[in-house]
Amino acid sequence: MKKLESWIEHNTFHHSQFYDQLELLKQKEKTGLTISLCIPTLNEEATIGKEIVIFRSELMERYPLIDEIAVIDSGSTDKTLEVAASFGADTYFAGDILPSQGHKRGKGENLWKAIHQLKGDIICYVDADIKNIHPRFCYGLVAPLLYREEMQYVKAFYDRPLAFSQGIRPSGGGRVTEILVRPLFSLFYPELTGLVQPLSGEYAVRRKVLERLPFPIGYGVETSHIMDVYHEWGLEAFGQTDLDQRVHRNQETLSLGKMSFGILQSFLGRMQKMGMEGQLPDMTNTLRQFVAKDQQYEQVLYDIVEEERPPMIEIPEYREKMGY
Amino acid sequence: MPKVIASILDSLPAYRERIQQVREIILANAVMFGEIPSPTFHESGRVRFMMDRFTEGGCQNISTDEVGNAVGIVPGKKSKGHIILSAHLDTPFATSVDHTVTVQTDHLVGPGILDNSLGAAVLASLPAILDQLGIQFEHNLILLGTTRSLGSGDIEGMRFFLKNNKLPIDAGVIVEGGTLGRLSYTSLGMSRGVIDCKIPRGYDFSRFGAAGGIAILNRVITKMLALPTPREPATQLILGSMHSGTSFNTIAKTGTLQYELRSEQVGLVGELTDEIESILSEIRSSTGVELSLKEVARRHNGGLDYKHPLLVACREIMKALNVKPGVAPSTGELAALIEQDIPGVTLGLTRGQNRHMFDEQVEIEPIFTGLAQLIAVLQAMDGGICHEEA
Numbered sequence: 001m002k003k004l005e006s007w008i009e010h011n012t013f014h015h016s017q018f019y020d021q022l023e024l025l026k027q028k029e030k031t032g033l034t035i036s037l038c039i040p041t042l043n044e045e046a047t048i049g050k051e052i053v054i055f056r057s058e059l060m061e062r063y064p065l066i067d068e069i070a071v072i073d074s075g076s077t078d079k080t081l082e083v084a085a086s087f088g089a090d091t092y093f094a095g096d097i098l099p100s101q102g103h104k105r106g107k108g109e110n111l112w113k114a115i116h117q118l119k120g121d122i123i124c125y126v127d128a129d130i131k132n133i134h135p136r137f138c139y140g141l142v143a144p145l146l147y148r149e150e151m152q153y154v155k156a157f158y159d160r161p162l163a164f165s166q167g168i169r170p171s172g173g174g175r176v177t178e179i180l181v182r183p184l185f186s187l188f189y190p191e192l193t194g195l196v197q198p199l200s201g202e203y204a205v206r207r208k209v210l211e212r213l214p215f216p217i218g219y220g221v222e223t224s225h226i227m228d229v230y231h232e233w234g235l236e237a238f239g240q241t242d243l244d245q246r247v248h249r250n251q252e253t254l255s256l257g258k259m260s261f262g263i264l265q266s267f268l269g270r271m272q273k274m275g276m277e278g279q280l281p282d283m284t285n286t287l288r289q290f291v292a293k294d295q296q297y298e299q300v301l302y303d304i305v306e307e308e309r310p311p312m313i314e315i316p317e318y319r320e321k322m323g324y
Numbered sequence: 325m326p327k328v329i330a331s332i333l334d335s336l337p338a339y340r341e342r343i344q345q346v347r348e349i350i351l352a353n354a355v356m357f358g359e360i361p362s363p364t365f366h367e368s369g370r371v372r373f374m375m376d377r378f379t380e381g382g383c384q385n386i387s388t389d390e391v392g393n394a395v396g397i398v399p400g401k402k403s404k405g406h407i408i409l410s411a412h413l414d415t416p417f418a419t420s421v422d423h424t425v426t427v428q429t430d431h432l433v434g435p436g437i438l439d440n441s442l443g444a445a446v447l448a449s450l451p452a453i454l455d456q457l458g459i460q461f462e463h464n465l466i467l468l469g470t471t472r473s474l475g476s477g478d479i480e481g482m483r484f485f486l487k488n489n490k491l492p493i494d495a496g497v498i499v500e501g502g503t504l505g506r507l508s509y510t511s512l513g514m515s516r517g518v519i520d521c522k523i524p525r526g527y528d529f530s531r532f533g534a535a536g537g538i539a540i541l542n543r544v545i546t547k548m549l550a551l552p553t554p555r556e557p558a559t560q561l562i563l564g565s566m567h568s569g570t571s572f573n574t575i576a577k578t579g580t581l582q583y584e585l586r587s588e589q590v591g592l593v594g595e596l597t598d599e600i601e602s603i604l605s606e607i608r609s610s611t612g613v614e615l616s617l618k619e620v621a622r623r624h625n626g627g628l629d630y631k632h633p634l635l636v637a638c639r640e641i642m643k644a645l646n647v648k649p650g651v652a653p654s655t656g657e658l659a660a661l662i663e664q665d666i667p668g669v670t671l672g673l674t675r676g677q678n679r680h681m682f683d684e685q686v687e688i689e690p691i692f693t694g695l696a697q698l699i700a701v702l703q704a705m706d707g708g709i710c711h712e713e714a
Contacts, residue, residue, distance in 0.1 A: 045428075046426060049426070050427040056348040057348040061348060088348065131424045132424070
């Protein structure tokens with residue numbers, strides 16, 4: 001596992017390494033690359049305003065490191081888009097992008113359609129539910145791509161304190177990662193265990209990679225990306241940046257169960273494609289959980305279908321737009 | 325109308341419009357200051373952030389000092405003197421409080437956002453605002469983020485700076501988040517005191533008949549409330565907090581009372597403080613308990629005259645911006661300027677509510693009027709308004 005140790009040493013960063021944003025801007029100009037920031041949303045009016053204000057101020061007006069900020073929404077029923085637009089973000093309803101491909105509801109759908117809608121050579125995805133938003137959430141991820149040409153896909157990871165005041169409880173050490181993804185990777189892709197938080201929602205990726213990746217539209221998008229990028233471009237394509245603390249909503253265990261179920265579907269589907277499945281049973285799309293009322297227990301069935309989008313480069317409109 | 329401000333008044337509507345171009349910078353600074361906890365005596369996080377902002381804004385002589393103030397200078401064309409623009413960096417909120425700031429289309433919410441994260445943000449954003457307006461002053465502008473302002477901080481940051489810097493200072497403006505229209509130019513006489521009560525070991529309750537720390541403090545309070553506090557000139561006794569006892573069935577052995585006395589009458593705060601000392605002495609001797617008074621902050625009466633040209637200019641500027649002046653004496657940093665005979669005012673930047681509560685709010689839209697007002701007042705000072713004949 002020397003390769004993995006070397007990767008951890010050379011491809012793991014801390015955001016403070018890129019604190020000098022003027023230097024970063026000079027490096028960006030040297031590379032000639034353009035950068036888009038994409039924030040996928042669904043009912044995020046409480047936090048979206050702050051994200052837009054901070055990113056616009058710090059990364060567009062002070063130092064024009066990013067060339068556009070776009071909010072791609074799955075159909076919010078609150079004021080998410082109104083708030084985002086009022087502070088100068090470009091706002092889109094995912095269903096209006098590439099209408100010929102239809103509209104599927106899910107975060108992965110927004111990320112996938114962003115590739116068609118946004119202009120940048122690098123797209124940085126940042127979730128909208130971050131309470132302690134800071135420009136590092138973007139520049140910390142983009143910077144390695146500006147300095148290291150061989151790097152394609154940079155993921156965030158965080159310090160996750162277990163004790164926190166005022167009743168906010170961070171996600172307690174990434175439960176799905178630790179209970180599901182890390183054991184799976186340890187079994188089948190040991191090199192990928194170097195990623196501290198493979199499921200983090202913040203990452204920056206080069207367009208030439210994004211346009212060649214299929215996108216599960218649901219929970220499996222991050223896991224499948226990691227497997228696909230690893231398969232196609234190898235471990236060296238990955239970087240990861242420590243962004244310190246991330247404060248966000250805590251999810252209930254039942255929600256994490258759904259997430260895990262989606263991730264498992266993506267994971268096993270990929271293993272099949274890569275010929276690693278062995279004697280796996282047929283997969284169903286139904287997850288079974290329990291709810292309790294007094295002393296009675298009921299089984300609740302969830303149909304969680306991990307639909308998938310093809311690589312963007314296979315879409316005729318996209319090929320035409322990009323002149324391929 | 326003072327000559328200096330005639331041309332400034334014409335520029336005001338344009339200022340308001342153009343400052344909106346840097347709206348995100350100002351708001352982002354307000355959010356970032358707001359999310360750095362900064363209880364009095366522990367302001368170092370905000371000081372560091374402010375100095376970083378001064379560096380990025382091209383300020384000179386960026387430094388901090390023994391009490392932790394953040395200082396940066398926007399150099400003037402002629403360096404003919406100095407004007408101070410100051411905002412205090414401390415808040416009454418403990419570090420453990422959730423300092424998250426929320427941004428909505430028309431307002432920001434978060435502890436300390438009104439008092440005084442917005443003021444700090446304006447200081448940090450000032451180089452960008454001046455750039456946007458194409459303004460360079462004749463005077464050097466000292467941007468001063470002060471520490472140790474609130475409570476027992478006793479405006480020590482500002483006092484230290486004024487006492488120890490060697491720069492000639494012509495005038496000063498203190499900015500506070502709220503409220504737009506605020507025009508403070510006098511300092512109230514003020515004294516903040518902490519009364520500690522302690523029941524000695526082996527105290528004979530049957531002999532003295534008092535029922536512990538709470539009852540003793542109750543006697544102190546009753547007598548304090550009987551002190552003569554005239555309505556004119558306005559004089560006020562504020563009982564701020566009281567802590568005593570631990571349970572239902574144990575007599576309180578200690579107690580602490582915090583209060584503030586303020587008065588527009590010169591010397592009255594001192595006289596009333598002497599009276600409080602007498603009350604404590606009397607109760608001490610009649611009950612045998614230990615009672616002490618510690619004064620943790622003191623301001624002296626003073627300030628500018630209503631007809632001072634600076635105030636005439638301020639009122640004209642507010643009138644031109646359709647802002648109604650709200651005159652109120654200050655117990656903040658302005659008092660330190662007054663102690664040093666430096667002409668100055670305290671101005672508010674916007675409307676807000678829930679001051680010193682966890683959901684403190686500031687409105688976004690009025691900020692641009694508040695900033696246009698601030699820039700115009702600084703320009704008037706730069707043009708020598710403080711030296712014009714009344």
